[in-house]
Every structure is written in C-alpha cells, then in structure tokens.
Amino acid sequence: MEIHLPSLIGAWLVIASRLSGIVLFTPFLGDSVVPAGIKAALVVALTALLYPMLSPRVVAATPDKWPFILGCELIVGIALGIAANLVFEAVQMAGQVLSVQMGYSLVNILDPQTQVETNVLSVFHQNFLLLVFLALNAHHWILRAVARSFDYLPPGSAHLDGALVTGLLAAAGMVLRIGIQIAAPILGATMAADLFLGLLSKASPQLPLLMLGPAIKGLFGVMLLSSVMRFWPELFSRLFAQSMMLINHLLLLAR
Numbered sequence: 001m002e003i004h005l006p007s008l009i010g011a012w013l014v015i016a017s018r019l020s021g022i023v024l025f026t027p028f029l030g031d032s033v034v035p036a037g038i039k040a041a042l043v044v045a046l047t048a049l050l051y052p053m054l055s056p057r058v059v060a061a062t063p064d065k066w067p068f069i070l071g072c073e074l075i076v077g078i079a080l081g082i083a084a085n086l087v088f089e090a091v092q093m094a095g096q097v098l099s100v101q102m103g104y105s106l107v108n109i110l111d112p113q114t115q116v117e118t119n120v121l122s123v124f125h126q127n128f129l130l131l132v133f134l135a136l137n138a139h140h141w142i143l144r145a146v147a148r149s150f151d152y153l154p155p156g157s158a159h160l161d162g163a164l165v166t167g168l169l170a171a172a173g174m175v176l177r178i179g180i181q182i183a184a185p186i187l188g189a190t191m192a193a194d195l196f197l198g199l200l201s202k203a204s205p206q207l208p209l210l211m212l213g214p215a216i217k218g219l220f221g222v223m224l225l226s227s228v229m230r231f232w233p234e235l236f237s238r239l240f241a242q243s244m245m246l247i248n249h250l251l252l253l254a255r
C-alpha cells in the first residue's frame with residue numbers, strides 16, 4: 001500500500017489551520033492568560049482526534065496551492081472564533097459604558113483574562129458571563145460547532161469573498177447592539193437620575209448635589225445592577241445561541 005506523505009501532511013495542516021484560528025479567538029481559550037503551549041497542545045489534540053474522519057474529505061490540491069488553502073482555512077477559523085467570542089466583546093463594551101455612566105470609569109483593576117488594567121464593571125461583567133458560559137456548558141456547544149463546521153465546509157474548500165467580509169462586519173455591528181441591549185436598563189435609569197438631579201439642582205441651588213450626585217447615582221446603579229442580574233443567565237443563553245447561528249451563517253458564506 002503506497003502512502004502519499006505530502007497528502008497526509010497537507011491534510012493535517014489544513015485541519016490544524018482552521019482549528020488554530022478558532023482556538024486563538026474563542027472565549028476563554030483565546031485569552032492571553034492561557035499559555036501558548038496549552039493552546040498548541042489543544043490544537044494538536046483536536047487535530048489528531050478529527051484527522052481520521054476528516055482526512056478523506058480534504059480537497060485534493062497540488063503543493064503550490066497549499067499556502068493559499070492554509071491561509072483560507074486560518075481566516076475561516078479566525079472568523080468562527082470571533083463569532084463565538086461575540087457575546088464576551090459585547091459584555092465588555094456594556095461594562096465600559098456603564099462604568100462611565102455610574103462614575104466608576106477611574107476605578108481600574110487588573111483583568112485576569114487579558115492581563116491589562118480594565119475598569120471594575122467590565123471585569124465584573126466578563127467574570128459573570130464566564131461563569132454563565134461554563135454553567136450552560138457553552139464550551140461544549142463550541143466544540144460541537146467546530147466539529148460540524150467541517151461538515152458544512154469541508155476542509156480545503158473555503159472561498160474568501162466579499163460576502164464573508166460583509167458577514168464579519170455585520171458581526172462587529174452586533175457587538176454594539178448587544179452591548180447596548182445589556183446595558184440598556186441601567187443606562188436608561190441612570191440617565192433619568194442625571195436628569196432628575198439636574199432639575200433638582202436648578203430648583204434648589206443650595207443643595208450640595210455636585211458632591212452627593214455621583215455617590216447617589218453610583219449607589220442607584222449598583223442597586224439596579226443587582227436587581228437585573230437575575231435575568232442575565234436567560235439573556236446570555238439566548239445570545240450564545242445567536243452566536244452559534246452566526247457561526248453557521250459564516251460557514252455558508254465561505255462555501
């Protein structure tokens with residue numbers, strides 16, 4: 001039995017390229033706190049697991065076309081990882097907006113996931129979302145989506161065109177929409193508190209609202225945040241389902 005070594009190596013690299021893009025940008029695993037060695041080991045392990053099933057499906061190509069095919073597979077993997085990370089980016093944006101509105105924009109702590117200084121509300125939102133992510137077993141959803149992505153889009157058959165770029169830009173727009181949706185209850189209430197305090201300062205200029213206003217608004221925002229948190233697991237579950245649908249949509253655009 002003749003073994004064609006370039007085809008075997010090429011099939012391995014094609015599968016590993018898509019998995020590398022996904023692991024680099026997927027939630028939790030894509031964070032800088034995860035060592036590069038663990039990411040590489042995970043890519044090798046997943047490639048070895050999927051190789052017996054997927055290697056016969058790899059599109060045959062001459063060696064001069066392998067760099068282009070590997071590049072396409074890497075970009076597809078990055079697109080899928082960005083789609084899976086969509087909710088986390090939106091939650092971070094919501095935390096940034098609420099930090100400014102609630103008066104916590106100057107309170108920065110070290111984010112354990114990105115290893116950079118981030119405002120406290122963004123870190124709180126991200127950690128809460130990560131707990132919901134693990135509680136819902138959403139990481140299993142992503143692993144299943146990765147395996148099924150090779151059924152929707154066989155390895156080596158990806159095509160990059162304007163449709164995929166348009167889909168990625170639409171996903172970037174979803175970050176803004178979802179972030180505002182998450183922050184909307186507290187954002188609207190604190191803006192109403194700003195309006196009330198402004199009218200009160202006009203009616204009674206002798207009141208020290210310049211000093212008490214930020215404290216009142218911050219306390220009001222924390223009370224609202226604690227009251228709306230009980231709705232977050234259900235909301236985040238729907239948002240994770242939407243990100244899985246977005247992954248399927250991007251795969252169809254790359255066909």
